[in-house]
Structure formats: C-alpha cells, structure tokens
Amino acid sequence: MVRVDFDLFMERYGYKILFGIxxxxxxxxxxxLLASFYLMFRFLGYFAAAILIVFLFAYAFTVxxxxxxxxxxAHAKYFYDDRPKR
Numbered sequence: 001m002v003r004v005d006f007d008l009f010m011e012r013y014g015y016k017i018l019f020g021i022x023x024x025x026x027x028x029x030x031x032x033l034l035a036s037f038y039l040m041f042r043f044l045g046y047f048a049a050a051i052l053i054v055f056l057f058a059y060a061f062t063v064x065x066x067x068x069x070x071x072x073x074a075h076a077k078y079f080y081d082d083r084p085k086r
Contacts, residue, residue: 037049037053040052040053
C-alpha cells in the first residue's frame with residue numbers, strides 16, 4: 001500500500017485541482033449567461049432582445065447599483081461597529 005503525503009499531493013496537484021474547479025464554475029456562469037442571451041434572441045427576435053439587453057444593463061448599472069449600495073449601508077450600520085475602541 002502506497003501512502004501519499006498530503007502536503008506533497010497538494011503541492012503537486014492542489015493548484016491544478018483548484019484551477020479546474022474554478023474554471024468549471026466560471027464556464028457554468030458564462031455559459032448560463034450566453035445561453036440566456038441566445039434564447040432571448042431566438043424567441044424574441046434580434047431587435048426586441050437587443051432592446052431588452054440594453055434595458056437590463058442600464059437597470060443594473062443605475063437602479064440596482066443604488067439599491068445594493070443602500071443595502072450595504074444598512075448592513076454596515078447594524079453589523080459593523082465604527083465607534084473608537086477604548
């Protein structure tokens with residue numbers, strides 16, 4: 001029976017495994033986004049899908065950004081203590 005040192009295994013293969021997992025997650029995220037764009041173009045047509053995508057990006061960078069900033073400030077108020085230490 002061959003016993004493998006865990007540190008040696010992680011040094012040799014650990015970063016490759018982590019890179020593979022990260023790559024798979026990244027590909028799933030990008031693939032889902034591209035598949036949703038493809039389905040939008042297929043079912044709505046080019047003009048309607050392009051208008052919808054432009055609207056979604058504009059919404060994400062204006063309204064959603066402000067909402068997320070307000071949520072972050074509200075969470076910071078309750079979860080972070082900015083008072084000086086004694």
